[in-house]
Amino acid sequence: MNGARYEIRLAAPEDEAAIRELFKEMLRSVCGADDAEGYPEGYLDKFFSDREDLIYAAELGSEVIAYLSVEVYRAEGYVYLDDLSVTAAHRGRGVGSALIELAETYALELGIPDVVFHVAKSNVRAFRLYERKGYSVFRDDGDRYLMHKSLPKV
Ligand SMILES: CC(C)(COP(=O)(O)OP(=O)(O)OC[C@H]1O[C@@H](n2cnc3c(N)ncnc32)[C@H](O)[C@@H]1OP(=O)(O)O)[C@@H](O)C(=O)NCCC(=O)NCCS
Structure with missing residues (x-):
């Protein structure tokens, strides 16, 4: 990243x-679909309300280069990572890992040590x-796996 450092913050409606755009880029990468x-x-909307669901955004300069959306299922007892996308030019540089680690820290703060x-x-x-990163297959869902990790309680 030419020495420039990205920052991770909570995403806002802006x-x-x-x-x-990043979501569509992810779908193009994963499914190869242009449309x-x-x-x-x-x-x-639910990620920008006062619920526990949130989105972490990685920003470089004024560009959002990646995001991870996080849904909290308190009654069911797990945190679900909904979508993760790093724009192509910045993949393979640790951004995705950093986003996952933040979500894991958040899950622990909520007292919900199961992430899927x-x-x-x-x-x-x-x-x-x-x-x-310690995840393993929890369930075979056809063309997708549901992955799971039990976070070590600190
Ligand atoms: C998968 C993804 C989120 C990982 O984020 P990242 O910032 O690139 O990942 P990190 O730098 O933290 O870790 C690198 C590892 O990510 C994985 N990776 C997956 N796709 C990759 C890609 N296109 N480029 C680079 N690394 C990728 C590899 O395991 C890589 O390790 P390796 O270089 O030893 O093979 C990101 O590459 C991405 O957005 N890919 C396209 C969309 C996607 O697959 N989203 C996830 C849907 S579940």
Whole structure:
């Protein structure tokens, strides 16, 4: 990143356009679809409300280069990582890992040490990253795996 350092912060409604673009870029990467449908209208609202669901955004200069959306299922007892996307020019530099680690810290702060998310079976590189970060297959959901990690309580 030419020495420049990205910062991770909570996303706000002003980031919605950038997040929608990153979501479509993720779908193009994962599914190879050029006509990828974006999020439905209003889908992101829950992440900007006063609920526990939130989005972490990584910013470099004034550009949002990555995000991770996090949903909290208190009654069910887990935190679900909804979508993770790093723009192509900044992949492989630790941004995705940093976002996942932040979400894990958040889950521990909430007192919910179980984190789950889906990964497409075809997304082998991402799958390997998640395995390295301690996740394992919890359930086979057809073309996707549901991955799970029990966080060590500190
Ligand atoms: C998967 C992804 C979120 C990882 O974030 P990242 O910042 O690139 O990851 P990190 O730098 O923390 O870790 C690098 C590892 O990520 C994985 N990775 C997956 N896809 C990658 C890509 N296109 N480029 C680089 N690394 C990728 C690899 O395991 C890589 O390790 P390796 O270089 O030893 O193979 C990011 O590459 C991405 O947005 N890819 C396209 C969309 C996607 O697959 N999203 C996840 C859906 S579940």
